[in-house]
Amino acid sequence: MIFKLLVFGVVVFIVYTLFFKTSRGKVEQPKKRDKKQDSDTMVECANCSVFVSESEAIIKDGKFYCSKECAGVK
Numbered sequence: 001m002i003f004k005l006l007v008f009g010v011v012v013f014i015v016y017t018l019f020f021k022t023s024r025g026k027v028e029q030p031k032k033r034d035k036k037q038d039s040d041t042m043v044e045c046a047n048c049s050v051f052v053s054e055s056e057a058i059i060k061d062g063k064f065y066c067s068k069e070c071a072g073v074k
């Protein structure tokens with residue numbers, strides 16, 4: 001009886017550990033991706049020194065610009 005209980009306990013522990021690990025991993029990965037996508041890193045406009053978020057900035061020749069006018073794009 002005691003042995004059966006021990007085996008049952010070990011099985012429950014393993015299942016719980018596996019489930020916890022997989023569910024935790026699934027939750028963590030998209031969170032990290034979202035953080036990268038939603039990162040509001042402020043970058044300085046190479047033309048007028050205005051700070052804009054990286055997602056809104058216009059990148060031209062490896063430099064960040066706040067607007068199309070500053071980037072020289074029409």
Ligand SMILES: [Zn+2]
Binds near residue numbers: 050070
């Ligand atoms: Zn600018």
